[in-house]
Amino acid sequence: MEGLEKPGYVVWGEKLLEWYRANQRDLLWRERKDPYRVWISEVILQQTQVRQGAPYFERFVQRFPTVESLATASAEEVLLYWKGLGYYSRALNLHRAAQKILAEFGGNFPTEYQQILSLPGVGPYTASAISSIAFSQPVAAVDTNLYRVLARFFLCSVDISTSGAYRIFSELALKLMPKEWPGEFNQAMMDVGASVCKPLAPLCHECPLREGCLAFSRGTMEEYPVKQRKTKVSTISMQYYFVNDGLSYIIQQRSEKSIWKRLYEFPTEIEQKYQDRLLAPEILQHRLSHRVLNIRIDALVLSTWELEQWSKKEESIVVPYTESAGYSYPRPLERYLEKWLGSRS
DNA sequence: AACGCGGGGGG
DNA sequence: CCCCCAGCGTT
Numbered sequence: 001m002e003g004l005e006k007p008g009y010v011v012w013g014e015k016l017l018e019w020y021r022a023n024q025r026d027l028l029w030r031e032r033k034d035p036y037r038v039w040i041s042e043v044i045l046q047q048t049q050v051r052q053g054a055p056y057f058e059r060f061v062q063r064f065p066t067v068e069s070l071a072t073a074s075a076e077e078v079l080l081y082w083k084g085l086g087y088y089s090r091a092l093n094l095h096r097a098a099q100k101i102l103a104e105f106g107g108n109f110p111t112e113y114q115q116i117l118s119l120p121g122v123g124p125y126t127a128s129a130i131s132s133i134a135f136s137q138p139v140a141a142v143d144t145n146l147y148r149v150l151a152r153f154f155l156c157s158v159d160i161s162t163s164g165a166y167r168i169f170s171e172l173a174l175k176l177m178p179k180e181w182p183g184e185f186n187q188a189m190m191d192v193g194a195s196v197c198k199p200l201a202p203l204c205h206e207c208p209l210r211e212g213c214l215a216f217s218r219g220t221m222e223e224y225p226v227k228q229r230k231t232k233v234s235t236i237s238m239q240y241y242f243v244n245d246g247l248s249y250i251i252q253q254r255s256e257k258s259i260w261k262r263l264y265e266f267p268t269e270i271e272q273k274y275q276d277r278l279l280a281p282e283i284l285q286h287r288l289s290h291r292v293l294n295i296r297i298d299a300l301v302l303s304t305w306e307l308e309q310w311s312k313k314e315e316s317i318v319v320p321y322t323e324s325a326g327y328s329y330p331r332p333l334e335r336y337l338e339k340w341l342g343s344r345s
Numbered sequence: 346a347a348c349g350c351g352g353g354g355g356g
Numbered sequence: 357c358c359c360c361c362a363g364c365g366t367t
Contacts, residue, residue, distance in 0.1 A: 048353090260350095
């Protein structure tokens with residue numbers, strides 16, 4: 001990595017801030033420096049793009065405006081506001097963290113970095129983001145944007161998926177940061193990374209850091225940052241039965257262990273005697289990051305009496321069509337339901 | 346250090 | 357079909 005003279009660091013940070021003051025995105029959670037709102041927004045935006053997360057933030061803080069309102073809600077309802085966003089343990093951790101804040105910090109959002117880091121679902125990045133934005137602590141929020149911007153500018157070839165990279169980049173960022181503006185600096189880094197220094201086809205012509213950027217001068221922007229290759233994609237098959245009587249259907253809750261934590265799904269098996277009453281199956285394909293799910297859904301229409309017998313089985317829940325929205329479903333099942341219920345009216 | 350964990354969008 | 361994204365927790 002090429003060095004930068006001491007005075008150069010100061011100029012770097014100030015150039016970035018100057019650009020940020022003129023070009024920052026106006027986002028809902030930037031209106032106030034309320035640690036609660038910063039926290040919620042940061043968790044929503046973990047591995048999630050602003051466009052996708054913004055509507056969720058608005059709904060979430062409207063329903064749960066304070067730590068206490070979140071802590072005293074049911075996990076079930078919190079999940080309902082997370083439905084469709086993915087990475088569902090984030091919602092469950094948010095809920096647990098709110099209860100921890102209530103129990104251990106008297107309902108006041110903790111102000112110390114180490115305390116913030118101790119909250120479930122809050123890692124080094126999120127703790128730094130909250131500390132810097134809400135409490136003006138001089139710590140670097142090391143996310144993929146920061147890796148990309150700095151790796152390109154300084155032509156740094158360290159593999160960002162290794163643990164050593166975190167320390168190198170956070171120390172470098174701290175040198176570049178004007179210490180009076182830690183929150184602004186971190187958010188400026190995110191905005192430059194998101195809207196200018198993009199992973200592919202970066203807009204170098206409008207970059208405030210173009211001058212001095214080593215990757216730009218060599219035309220090798222897209223080769224940075226260096227990241228280890230990902231694992232291969234695997235395929236998994238799933239079988240569901242949509243058991244209904246024309247008015248209600250059967251669901252069960254998934255465990256907290258694997259994919260789709262605590263969301264609701266259709267039964268995965270039926271008794272032998274129903275095998276010859278299945279309707280034509282629906283085949284859905286659902287792509288995840290490193291997996292492809294082939295989902296087969298067989299519809300089974302029972303009489304009201306038969307459905308009632310079924311519902312006596314352990315863990316099964318009968319849902320009237322009209323109350324379908326009261327439960328959180330994985331995306332593919334939600335789409336199946338919409339189609340089924342919609343076709344009836 | 347490597348992996349599981351979602352979903353939407355872009356080329 | 358691949359890639360990407362305001363990461364974290366577990367093993």
